[in-house]
Amino acid sequence: MKKGILLALLLVMAFSASAFALAPIKLEDQKPVFIYVGPVADGGYNYMHDLGRQAMEKANPGVKGSIVESVPEGPDAERVMETAIRNGAKVVYANSFGYMDHVINVAKKYPDVYFNHCSGYKVAPNASTYFGRMYQPRYLSGIVAGKATKSNLIGFVAAYPIPEVIRGINAFTLGVRKVNPQAKVKVVWIYTWHDPAKEKEATKALFDAKCDTIAMHADTGGAPQAAEELGMWVVGYNYPMDKYAPTRHLVTPVWNWGKYYDYSTKAIANGTWKSQQVWWSMKDGMVDLSKFGKDVKEDTKKLVAAEKQKILDGKWDVFTGPIKGQDGKVVVPQGKKLSDGEMLSMNWFVEGVEGTIPK
Template identity: 65%
Template sequence: MKRFSVLLALAVGFIFCSAAFAAFPPVPVEKINPGFIYIGPIGDGGYTFMHDKGRLFMEEAFPGLKSTYVESVPEGPDAARVMETLVRNGSKVVFANSFGHMDFVLEVAKKYPEIIFMHCSGYKVAENVGTYFGRMYQARYLSGLVAGSMTKKNVIGYVAAYPIPEVIRGINAFTLGVRKANPNAEVRVIWIFSWLDPGKEKEAAKALIDAGADVLGMHADTGAAPQAAEEAGIYVVGYNNDMSNYAPTKHLTAPIWNWGIVYRDTIRQVVEGTWKSEQVWIGLKEGMVDLAPFGKDVPDSVKKLVEDEKAKILAGGWDVFHGPVKDQGGVVKVPGGTAMTDAEMLSMNWFVEGVKGDIPK
């Protein structure tokens, strides 16, 4: 589905594009008519909702810009049909928000070399195809600082989608934040093998609560886990967007996406005639990822800890996966004085110290 780029990156070896593609000629803003294809409905409250919020942010940044979107476009041949329809209807730029759209993006882009295509989370590029994603692990780390500070039982549950590098990287970053704030805390993982399944999400959340967790984290697309936390009276860290409406008294914060940063910047480049194919992977510094507002129970001391750690990342020279970092067995995977490369982060397939759970094969 939409985030399997990292799974295939592990197989093929992810390398950021270094080809010297030429810039495209400028296009007047009123003639761009950007078109979007979404993997899910904008009412999902999570992943697609935040992409559409980004689309609206983009429109607001350019008076006269009008865009269109198509919801629930499957990762199959129908994606090509929808993109061709957008092009025939006047879209000079097409955005596809799911990894499984990738090959169809390349297929349609080959037919329309004068049209610009941007693909979320993929790794294939062409003269008129670029990719974009965000360093969500940075926001995950900051949210882990909050979770680690708020647990009383030192047991934090984590509802996890699929055992692929993106999700594993997020769990690890979250756990590093948890252990920075509270070295005695552990993060227990339950896999649900789905991106969006409210029933499974809530069931997993309840199982973690029954196992002793007094704070929950999550990598899933709905508000089911936060609802379970609210009902049980325990704290929760949401995901994708501010999920405090699902847990009005127990929501601590959430790592959130600001897709509009990429959408706005892409349109600006198109208007200025500076757009060229590249692979975009940006984070806190650029505003691509961030934290939702803190819940009322988060102490000022915890807020300060988060701001201090955020400042370290923003200053450069240090990031979440700088060593020393140990795996579950206590073996040093990232020695002190070194840092994981982007390729290593994008293919991560091991848990850090403090995670309780297995990575299914």
């Protein structure tokens, strides 16, 4: 783990904006804009964000948001945010990691506007981050996959080699190996959040490598569709993927973004919003598992329920030692639990993962 990255994260997380207060904004005056990295019609990541937006508006009559879809993670994001602000937006939600620096840049220019950035780690007096502990349902879904595989080879279609994705792969693998120590998880990087064709190609490559089950960190239903055609078991992501793999879907770790959007909207209206790093858990309702597919066995469901209850009770969390790294050496000793800073800067694989993390 790079000490500089960890130090930066810890400094960010120690940031407190308690002395800085933004003026409350009435519901009808907030006019939030939602900046999406892909199209709402992706049936996955962006679709779930938009369901959260809709739930927020339903719970807060008077709020009417707008959306801008398929905004690249680059300087153009700043233009999109500034245009929305000039058109009356008082609240900005940017839903992808790559918007981070651009959110901070625009937040400096508009100190009276509220900014909310999904999955990043940089904050400002008028900019918060929000995310969920997706590694928790990832771990539980790994148990399901580990029970389902017959080849003991499980593929993982992965977007980018950043801590968020690496953390999910590791948590999933820990779940797989809890019930099936012989199983391995093969990672294929596709270097995009949204490209159904690439997601399908990666799935086919994993099938050719003898994987009989896949999991994913990508935004669409491309990988599950390919897996359905090839007869592979599917662990989805974002939105229940039985829509794309009706006969092969096992379970999906899912988001409930409306939890944060509702919280933020109300806090802005009543003057309690503050700059912070929100990282909510299954207990908070931000993340969870979908319904199980018809082929998941009862003993697997019971084991998942028991492990989930341990997490909900706060008795245990996924990255608690002993945990071995990819080389078989202990990385997290017995009884030690990784800190949030260590999880948020994760740049190593656990034992059982086949693949490399590009520099």
